Amino acid sequence: MFGAHGTGDTSGYGGLVRTAVSAGSSQRPYGGYFDDVADDLERAYPGFSDAIERVVVDRGELTLHVKREKLVEVALILRDVLKFEMCMGVSGVHYPENLGRELVAVYPLLSMTNNRRIRLEVSVPDSDAHIPSLVEVWAGNNWHERETFDMFGIIFDSHPGLTRILMPDDWAGHPQRKDYALGGVPIEYKGATVPAPDNRRSYK
Amino acid sequence: MTTTDPYAPSRETTEGTVFSVTGGDWDSLVQEIGSTKEERVVVNMGPQHPSTHGVLRLVLELEGETVTEVRCGVGYLHTGIEKNMEYRNWTQGTTFVTRMDYLGPIFNETAYCLAIEKLLGITNDVPERASVIRVMMMELNRISSHMVALGTGALELGAITPMFFAFREREIVLDLFEMISGLRMNMAYIRPGGVQQDLPEGAIPKIRDAVSQMRKNFKDNTTLLVGNAIWLKRTQGIGYLDLAGATTLGITGPVLRSTGLPWDLRKVQPYCGYENYNFDVITADTCDVYGRFLIRMNELEQSLRIIEQALDKLEKLEGAPVMVLDKKIAWPAQLALGSDGLGNSLNHIREIMGTSMESLIHHFKLVTEGFHVPAGQVYQGVESARGELGAHVVSDGGTKPYRMHFREPSFNNLQATAAMSEGGMIADIIGAVASIDPVMGGVDR
Structure with missing residues (x-):
């Protein structure tokens, strides 16, 4: 009822495995103006089938998964x-289990002329985390x-000045990655320590 | 260097002479700078500066009083809210988001909750009364936020009285917030599936009184500033940004509408039932600080109109639920405010502690573990007082967000500082930044 699977252990120690599943490709018709967007893009951009890896319609939103080499052209x-x-803007997401496509950049686009919204998604491997910059666009x-x-x-290639913006300039690491080590706060009581939030007793 | 000033010591670097001003003896500093051959001066303004709207740091390159280059330094208020939320359940998240843009807490909460509801697929199940209360709270919040924008904006340009008037009006709104939610700021009042609690007894007449009071009060600032010769000189033609610039920079809100484009998400992509209200989208075509000022002034009246319509609707919806009926999502206790300003639902406690074991288990599971949200991602934008506030939410099917990202209008719009200020006078930077109305809590999150 409350999502207890397997052992039915609801103590909170049931082993935290969090894997994100991404929705599969959608089939036509996509519904609403999404078909128009896809048609227009196919007409205007001959390399459509080569550049767009997947088209996903989920919860009334259209997502185009774009190969990074083609991102600027498509944009x-x-x-x-x-x-x-x-x-x-850009929103990053980190899926450490999704081997070869660990890092994802999500771009929500807005058309004021046609009052439409779509979303671009680019995924890259952690070992080669380069995406062309869209600042020129x-x-x-x-x-x-x-x-x-x-x-x-x-790393957004050809960005005019890719430096840290929120964290201090000399900060090590990238805090919103899932593998970023979180600090536990030591408590001065018989050597006990509070574990980091990702290791605490928690429900999935 | 002829004299050594204890308040403004100087030292030589490869980049030129660096002066650190720590005290008040500006005359000797000006004298020293005047004696150098360098025309170009780089001034660090902020992050501790009374007119940079919080901890914003501006690095200005000046030639005389003309600004040749501006760069913003942000991040001084970064609190890691997005990361923190990944370790809290969906309901607890409202407590975090409300603290981002602290002048527009209701917008943050609404964007977040609408996104969760979209992920859950319960957008249409949110009771009408809850949506109407959300709209009313957002419009009240727009007034209190615009009041800070107008008051501090005027104060930073040297006009003190408008600030007194603006904060008087803001106080009226904050009192209403306190009456409704128990808190003046950071209310965490909008919750996934509805709102935290219904309006207290006698709220509607009080809000009506406040509306008519505010409508009367707004005239004070209008008489003071609209058409005021000094105000016009400080704001007209200042901070110019046209439609092309605003579009490529992703600028939304009053700054975009000051270019003449009537783009308001409440009209073009309505949410919370905004399509059922009569109001006008206010624009200006001057692209300057004065236009943005006029837009904010006139939006106050539109917000009052929406609030009045919301109150009419609320009267008809008396006693209707304010939270989705699905008990797997709805927070079990409908809290009631006690005389001490805090609340509990005695009936609910009686039920879970005294009569039903199953209710107790259900309550415990829902409060400690929270509800599951099906995997997927959504983007939900709302028109906050500063522009499009977008919530990008990714769920992995668990009881906590997998990733939360907020597209903060302040963060985005602050990028226009350089375009608005370069080539102008140093004193006009203040007006330009004030017209963007950035809230650093939102910028840095």
């Missing part, structure tokens, strides 16, 4: 032909890319 078409004038992505670099260590 330019989306901006100039499909009139997605605004990019609402949407200047407002400047700080957002710096933030994603700061928090996840994704």
